[in-house]
Amino acid sequence: xxxxxxxxxxxxxxxxxxxxxxxxxxxxxxxxxxxxxxxxxxxxxxxxxxxxxxxxxxxxxxxxxxxxxxxxxxxxxxxxxxxxxxxxxxxxxxxxxxxxxxxxxxxxxxxxxxxxxxxxxxxxxxxxxxxxxxxxxxxxxxxxxxxxxxxxxxxxxxxxxxxxxxxxxxxxxxxxxxxxxxxxxxxxxxxxxxxxxxxxxxxxxxxxxxxxxxxxxxxxxxxxxxxxxxxxxxxxxxxxxxxxxxxxxxxxxxxxxxxxxxxxxxxxxxxxxxxxxxxxxxxxxxxxxxxxxxxxxxxxxxxxxxxxxxxxxxxxxxxxxxxxxxxxxxxxx
Amino acid sequence: xxxxxxxxxxxxxxxxxxxxxxxxxxxxxxxxxxxxxxxxxxxxxxxxxxxxxxxxxxxxxxxxxxxxxxxxxxxxxxxxxxxxxxxxxxxxxxxxxxxxxxxxxxxxxxxxxxxxxxxxxxxxxxxxxxxxxxxxxxxxxxxxxxxxxxxxxxxxxxxxxxxxxxxxxxxxxxxxxxxxxxxxxxxxxxxxxxxxxxxxxxxxxxxxxxxxxxxxxxxxxxxxxxxxxxxxxxxxxxxxxxxxxxxxxxxxxxxxxxxxxxxxxxxxxxxxxxxxxxxxxxxxxxxxxxx
Amino acid sequence: xxxxxxxxxxxxxxxxxxxxxxxxxxxxxxxxxxxxxxxxxxxxxxxxxxxxxxxxxxxxxxxxxxxxxxxxxxxxxxxxxxxxxxxxxxxxxxxxxxxxxxxxxxxxxxxxxxxxxxxxxxxxxxxxxxxxxxxxxxxxxxxxxxxxxxxxxxxxxxxxxxxxxxxxxxxxxxxxxxxxxxxxxxxxxxxxxxxxxxxxxxxxxxxxxxxxxxxxxxxxxxxxxxxxxxxxxxxxxxxxxxxxxxxxxxxxxxxxxxxxxxxx
Numbered sequence: 001x002x003x004x005x006x007x008x009x010x011x012x013x014x015x016x017x018x019x020x021x022x023x024x025x026x027x028x029x030x031x032x033x034x035x036x037x038x039x040x041x042x043x044x045x046x047x048x049x050x051x052x053x054x055x056x057x058x059x060x061x062x063x064x065x066x067x068x069x070x071x072x073x074x075x076x077x078x079x080x081x082x083x084x085x086x087x088x089x090x091x092x093x094x095x096x097x098x099x100x101x102x103x104x105x106x107x108x109x110x111x112x113x114x115x116x117x118x119x120x121x122x123x124x125x126x127x128x129x130x131x132x133x134x135x136x137x138x139x140x141x142x143x144x145x146x147x148x149x150x151x152x153x154x155x156x157x158x159x160x161x162x163x164x165x166x167x168x169x170x171x172x173x174x175x176x177x178x179x180x181x182x183x184x185x186x187x188x189x190x191x192x193x194x195x196x197x198x199x200x201x202x203x204x205x206x207x208x209x210x211x212x213x214x215x216x217x218x219x220x221x222x223x224x225x226x227x228x229x230x231x232x233x234x235x236x237x238x239x240x241x242x243x244x245x246x247x248x249x250x251x252x253x254x255x256x257x258x259x260x261x262x263x264x265x266x267x268x269x270x271x272x273x274x275x276x277x278x279x280x281x282x283x284x285x286x287x288x289x290x291x292x293x294x295x296x297x298x299x300x301x302x303x304x305x306x307x308x309x310x311x312x313x314x315x316x317x318x319x320x321x322x323x324x325x326x327x328x329x330x331x332x333x
Numbered sequence: 334x335x336x337x338x339x340x341x342x343x344x345x346x347x348x349x350x351x352x353x354x355x356x357x358x359x360x361x362x363x364x365x366x367x368x369x370x371x372x373x374x375x376x377x378x379x380x381x382x383x384x385x386x387x388x389x390x391x392x393x394x395x396x397x398x399x400x401x402x403x404x405x406x407x408x409x410x411x412x413x414x415x416x417x418x419x420x421x422x423x424x425x426x427x428x429x430x431x432x433x434x435x436x437x438x439x440x441x442x443x444x445x446x447x448x449x450x451x452x453x454x455x456x457x458x459x460x461x462x463x464x465x466x467x468x469x470x471x472x473x474x475x476x477x478x479x480x481x482x483x484x485x486x487x488x489x490x491x492x493x494x495x496x497x498x499x500x501x502x503x504x505x506x507x508x509x510x511x512x513x514x515x516x517x518x519x520x521x522x523x524x525x526x527x528x529x530x531x532x533x534x535x536x537x538x539x540x541x542x543x544x545x546x547x548x549x550x551x552x553x554x555x556x557x558x559x560x561x562x563x564x565x566x567x568x569x570x571x572x573x574x575x576x577x578x579x580x581x582x583x584x585x586x587x588x589x590x591x592x593x594x595x596x597x598x599x600x601x602x603x604x605x606x607x608x609x610x611x612x613x614x615x616x617x618x619x620x621x622x623x624x
Numbered sequence: 625x626x627x628x629x630x631x632x633x634x635x636x637x638x639x640x641x642x643x644x645x646x647x648x649x650x651x652x653x654x655x656x657x658x659x660x661x662x663x664x665x666x667x668x669x670x671x672x673x674x675x676x677x678x679x680x681x682x683x684x685x686x687x688x689x690x691x692x693x694x695x696x697x698x699x700x701x702x703x704x705x706x707x708x709x710x711x712x713x714x715x716x717x718x719x720x721x722x723x724x725x726x727x728x729x730x731x732x733x734x735x736x737x738x739x740x741x742x743x744x745x746x747x748x749x750x751x752x753x754x755x756x757x758x759x760x761x762x763x764x765x766x767x768x769x770x771x772x773x774x775x776x777x778x779x780x781x782x783x784x785x786x787x788x789x790x791x792x793x794x795x796x797x798x799x800x801x802x803x804x805x806x807x808x809x810x811x812x813x814x815x816x817x818x819x820x821x822x823x824x825x826x827x828x829x830x831x832x833x834x835x836x837x838x839x840x841x842x843x844x845x846x847x848x849x850x851x852x853x854x855x856x857x858x859x860x861x862x863x864x865x866x867x868x869x870x871x872x873x874x875x876x877x878x879x880x881x882x883x884x885x886x887x888x
Contacts, residue, residue: 059426061433106609112425113369117563118608121601124556128601132594175739182738182745183724183731183752186717190725193714200674200712202700202729202792211735241552245433252430257716284441291434295427296419 012260013174020166024159033158037230039270040165041223044172046250046262048219051176053248054256054301055185056212057192058108059116061244062123066217068130068239069096070224075145075234076136085148089225093218100217104210120241127239142235145228161230168226169263172219176259179215188212189257220247249287253294255301264303336467341589342582343465347474347543349581350481354536355558356565356573357488358529364505364568365525368417368428372436373533374555378443379405380534381546385452394455402534408439409530413523436555443548454541477539484535485574492570501525505568553597560600564607566617575615627652627796627827628673628704633682635668642668643851646682650796650829650844655822657830657838660848661871666831667709669848670800673829674706675699686796701729705794707785709801709831715774719765722773722784723756726791759787763817779810786817790826797821798829803837815841839863847871 027033045067052058073092077083083091107118130137137143148155155164179185190198191205199205228234237243246269254265269290273283298305355373362370383404387397416435420427457476462469492498504511504521512518536554537546544550557580565576580600588596607614626649633646643665650656658666671677673684675696683692686702705726714722731752737745757769763783768776773784782802789797799818803811811834818841822828832838838845838859845862847854855865862868 053426057426059429061429107605110608110612113429113567114563114608114612116369116425116429117559118605120556121560121604121608124601125598125605128595128598178739178741182741182749183728183733184735184738186721186725187728189717189721190714193716194712196676196696197708197712197714198725199696200676200700200706201726201788202697203725204695204697241556242437245437248430249434252426281445282441284437284444286441288434288436288438288441292416292431292438295423295431295434296416299420299423299427 013170013177016173016260016263017170020170023166024162027162030158033162035271035274037158037161037165039267040162040169041227041230042247042250042270043169043263043266044165044223044226045220045247046254046266047169047172047176047259048216049247050251050254050256050259050262051179051188051212051219052216053251054258054261055180055192056188056209058209058213059112059119059248060123060213060216061116061120061241061248062126063119063216063220063247064239064241064243065123065126066096066100066220067224067227067243067247068126068236069099070221071145071228071234071238072130072137072224073221074225075143075228078146078229079143080136085146085229086150089222092225093221096221097214097218100214101210104213105206108206108209108213120244123239123244124241127236127241130239131236137236140236142233145232145234147232148226148229155229165226165230168222173259173263180259184208184211192257245291246287249291249294252301253290255303255305258301258303258307261301261303265301268302337589339466340468341585343468343470343474344589345582345585346578347477347581348540348584349561349578350477351536351540351554351577352558352561352580353574353577354481354484354532354539355554356562356577357485357570358532358536359559359562360568360570360573361501361525361529361532363562365501366417366522368432369559370412370526370529371429371432371555371559372412372439373529373558374551374553375436375439375443376405376409376530376533376551377537377540377554377558378546378548378551379408379439379530380537381454381541381550382443382447382452382537382548383534384538384541385454385546386447388455394457398538401538402531405530405534405537406527407530409526409528409533410523412530413526417522417526418519436551440548440551447548449548451545451547452541453545454538456542471543473539473542477543480535480539484532488570497524557600560604563604563614566614569614569616572614572616579615626650627687629683629685630673631683631685633669633672633684634680635665635672635677636680641851643672643848644681646853648846648853648856650827652795652827653822653825654843655818655828655830655841656844656846657832657842658846658848659832659835659838660854663850664848665851666848667800668851670706670798670829670831673699673798674704700792700794703793703795704798705789705792705796706798707782707789707800707802709804711778711781711785713773713781713784717773719768719771719773719776719784720753720756720760723759723787723791724752726788727752727756729792756787756791759790760784763787763790764813779806782806782814783817790821794826796827796829798831800831801833802830803832803834811837 023036027036045063049060049063052060070092073095074085074088077088077091078085103122107115107122110118131140155161187198187203187208190201190203191208195205250265250269251262253269254263255261300308355377358373358376359370362368380401383401384397387400388394412435416431420431456471456473458472460471462471492502500511500516501521501524504516504518508518558577561576561580562573564580565572565574580603583603584596584599587599628650630646630648634644635642646669658669660666668677672679675691675694675698679692683690685691686704689702691699691702714725731748733745733748760766760769763786765780765783765787768780773781776784786799786802803814806814815837818828818830830838830842842859844857845859846856847862847868849871854871855862855868
């Protein structure tokens with residue numbers, strides 16, 4: 001077993017842990033904390049979404065819907081029904097998982113454009129329902145969310161939330177890395193490589209697709225719940241088609257089939273609009289341009305492109321992690 | 334009761350005609366390139382907004398319309414040349430994201446070139462409502478339905494009788510064979526994008542006096558046009574028209590009789606239903622792959 | 625003893641009858657070849673026998689179980705594996721990982737164990753890795769054990785598919801044109817591999833154009849023509865069958881020295 005193979009996996013995780021530990025030294029005011037926490041939350045969604053898009057080769061243009069369901073679920077259960085936040089989060093996550101399972105079975109029989117469209121429709125339906133049922137959700141103006149309390153401790157303030165989100169991200173990445181390296185992860189990547197080839201090798205493609213869809217929905221839902229409690233407020237702007245596209249862009253930009261790519265994509269594309277606040281009016285132009293240019297010139301995304309560059313410099317004997325970052329690959333329509 | 338029904342029917346046909354035009358744009362591009370152009374809605378927006386700009390500086394309406402359609406067509410050509418062409422052969426996911434990126438880019442440019450306000454456009458022949466069997470109709474609705482009909486007839490003639498139209502069709506059926514008989518696929522792609530953009534622009538101009546226009550009017554119209562195209566069968570021209578009209582009618586009936594708050598949901602529930610139960614749509618072809 | 629029985633099997637695509645009225649059985653432990661001109665329906669038949677296509681008519685019975693209408697992964701789980709004429713290699717994975725995918729059926733790995741990487745999983749992964757390396761060596765790919773699949777030559781990739789199929793521990797192995805695109809030396813190696821596989825107890829079904837390979841290695845031959853069964857029997861019987869000679873093999877004199885029929 002080539003020694004290099006160990007390195008990207010646990011080395012990457014260690015590096016991320018180091019970043020999480022040391023970053024506060026550079027965060028000199030609350031605004032920076034806010035941005036970094038936002039990055040962390042987006043990163044959690046992206047790590048899950050990457051499993052679906054990058055590794056399994058599927059697509060979802062509606063994941064903001066799951067994020068929103070997680071946020072609103074936690075919000076409504078705690079604010080309107082007085083549930084304890086942790087219990088609300090668990091219940092919401094289970095609910096979203098169940099929904100993803102039910103929708104997943106029929107939706108994932110579709111491929112390519114049709115799958116994209118179906119997930120798009122799903123996301124938009126969720127966003128319209130959220131905006132319209134204002135008795136529960138507060139409608140377009142949103143609703144307030146009580147703070148997250150656990151075991152008598154109230155979680156408030158940027159610093160505390162930083163550690164919560166940082167820890168959650170590390171767990172999320174660790175789980176994803178484990179999944180990818182396991183027989184299940186291989187099955188997913190095989191599906192992406194050739195669905196018929198995987199099927200005849202004994203992989204129940206439908207079941208695996210639904211499973212990774214549910215897992216990615218769970219990731220999004222948990223991030224949504226955390227986001228709601230952190231902001232103390234939730235509006236439908238987080239449930240829109242545009243947010244779903246942002247998430248997909250982060251995954252695709254950072255690197256398909258690369259868990260760390262998902263994190264980096266989230267980091268870059270969350271901080272970019274913040275950095276561009278000066279050029280607020282150009283935000284959409286830049287975002288759109290980034291999406292287009294990335295897919296035209298760097299279709300594998302940032303991390304795999306860089307990894308491939310170093311791998312080719314090093315010569316023969318690519319590690320499986322590098323080969324895994326082969327990009328979208330042929331997806332039959 | 335039947336006057337109300339007639340009212341909804343006319344409303345549904347009007348908006349359905351718009352959806353049909355947008356759906357036709359999707360189908361034409363899909364046929365030529367197998368790309369779903371998520372930026373289709375932006376052509377609708379460009380049509381309406383450009384007309385606003387030119388009428389605002391005093392140009393007569395017909396001239397402004399002509400310029401708007403031309404402008405949209407040029408944007409369509411640019412889209413093909415700079416976004417789709419470089420990514421030829423890329424995977425479905427890649428192409429989807431490229432066109433979505435293009436649509437975001439175009440909307441961003443729209444907020445810079447114009448603004449974020451809603452703009453009105455003068456109706457073509459006045460606002461005086463017409464009474465028809467107990468229902469009322471604005472003259473613009475007649476323009477919408479009439480011009481859509483003319484366009485559909487023109488397109489039928491174009492694809493069936495002209496050489497260029499047949500070249501487009503040939504390319505959509507079998508690209509390699511079309512190339513072998515000397516059809517330039519590049520030109521066909523450009524023509525498809527230009528034509529679809531023009532169609533979208535016309536839709537945007539027709540509907541602007543009724544629903545007003547703004548920088549983001551293209552998003553929903555584009556998505557619903559796409560829903561209509563899928564409903565009718567992606568790649569089928571007749572399907573696009575049928576899907577558009579049907580979607581418009583169902584939406585109007587749904588909004589009228591069931592719930593107007595959930596009007597927009599109807600389109601997307603239809604998408605899901607069609608995709609689950611009848612992915613090739615009403616008039617689309619069923620195909621099998623060779624393994 | 626017959627391993628696989630096919631009864632009245634047929635497949636239609638729209639109006640096109642790809643195969644019709646197929647009725648034969650495959651005896652266990654032998655090498656069974658399916659030959660026929662291009663378009664005869666050989667690959668369609670293979671797709672039917674692995675669940676990739678749903679039969680329009682007929683039944684498929686494997687080891688006494690009716691597998692008609694089941695999904696491909698269920699066929700694999702029952703012990704039927706295959707390779708493809710148009711390679712279906714997972715180019716997004718390394719060579720070894722391609723083979724390891726074949727072991728999925730035989731690994732017991734729960735989702736929590738995968739997510740949290742229980743120690744038992746680590747041991748199981750190492751064992752799987754070792755077994756798959758061995759399989760690669762068995763099919764002659766020892767030098768590619770650490771390679772990326774997209775850096776391997778065509779002939780090696782065909783063998784990689786065989787290794788992947790073997791990893792599923794099949795009792796029936798269907799090879800779709802394993803010698804296509806190979807030079808004479810590589811073809812001989814495939815020949816030897818097929819014989820070795822048969823000797824190890826796996827029933828091998830071969831779809832091939834290369835007559836020399838087929839005649840040399842087969843115990844039974846099924847001849848297809850225009851989707852129908854033309855002849856079935858031992859190599860000798862088929863070689864002498866006048867219908868086969870007329871449709872496919874050319875004149876009797878030329879049979880002994882026949883070059884493979886043209887046009888792949």
